[in-house]
Amino acid sequence: xxxxxxxxxxxxxxxxxxLPTEAGSKYDRGTVLVVGGAVGTPGAAMLAGxxxxxxxxxxxxxxxAEGAAAAVAVAVPECGVVPLPQSTDGTVLGSGAxxxxxxxxxxxxxxxxxxxxxxxxxxxxxxxxxxxxxxxTVLALDAYALGVLPxxxxxxxxxxxxxxxxxxxxEAGLLLGGxxxxxxxxxxxxxxxxxxxxxxxxxxxxxxxxxxxGIVADPDGGLWEGTTGTSGLATSGSGDVxxxxxxxxxxxxxxxxxxxxxxxxxxAVSGDRLAASVGTVGYLARELAEQLPHALAELST
Numbered sequence: 001x002x003x004x005x006x007x008x009x010x011x012x013x014x015x016x017x018x019l020p021t022e023a024g025s026k027y028d029r030g031t032v033l034v035v036g037g038a039v040g041t042p043g044a045a046m047l048a049g050x051x052x053x054x055x056x057x058x059x060x061x062x063x064x065a066e067g068a069a070a071a072v073a074v075a076v077p078e079c080g081v082v083p084l085p086q087s088t089d090g091t092v093l094g095s096g097a098x099x100x101x102x103x104x105x106x107x108x109x110x111x112x113x114x115x116x117x118x119x120x121x122x123x124x125x126x127x128x129x130x131x132x133x134x135x136x137t138v139l140a141l142d143a144y145a146l147g148v149l150p151x152x153x154x155x156x157x158x159x160x161x162x163x164x165x166x167x168x169x170x171e172a173g174l175l176l177g178g179x180x181x182x183x184x185x186x187x188x189x190x191x192x193x194x195x196x197x198x199x200x201x202x203x204x205x206x207x208x209x210x211x212x213x214g215i216v217a218d219p220d221g222g223l224w225e226g227t228t229g230t231s232g233l234a235t236s237g238s239g240d241v242x243x244x245x246x247x248x249x250x251x252x253x254x255x256x257x258x259x260x261x262x263x264x265x266x267x268a269v270s271g272d273r274l275a276a277s278v279g280t281v282g283y284l285a286r287e288l289a290e291q292l293p294h295a296l297a298e299l300s301t
Contacts, residue, residue: 094124
């Protein structure tokens, strides 16, 4: 059995890796496409995309249900918007993947999941989208896109090594083929799964870099544990900020394991900053996104 003792993810570790020197062009700083946002949940895609910009990504496109597209374009004037076909109740239809061909093939990172609300349509969307990705495009999966992943091995296997997953504990259990929250079989109880072992197992199974509850794992056995963060991070939209922070760093040509560590740490530190200024609970996910540049600047001093 592989060692599942994580390395502490400290500011010193991140500083030793560093980040690329800022470029003059927005394209040099990386392009991100976020695919999600049903009519009832466009905010999830917006939070992920804004967070990617907040950590330095240069160009953002949001692909959301056509009924929400105009509102999203007004609310986030920094992004381009691609309207996706929707059902009568506002669900994004998987048949609309073809509308994303130009953006999917040219983006450095594609995020799928924030604000999607139907498993079958999400699976169809991924089946249509994956063949459109560029040869080096990173694919990040969150929310409903994680839930359908176990049934899409044939589609996603060619992307092993350039996949990012950001499961919560429920999704982690599902990714390992068990019931939500089920123990991974190493060191925990049925009620308290070993998060480090779960995260490492998911990384190996899917050939992905995984961030789960402050633990980051890569498929080659790398394992890190965050040293900061508070319970206030357990709030609506927080996971969207996390996936945005990770993918925004990844878009800047940072190795995927390091990008996940950077994003996970910045997300947690943003929570710490708000816990001090607002309260240990009660701060909002959009406030987390606003804190990301400050957390990033602190690591540059």
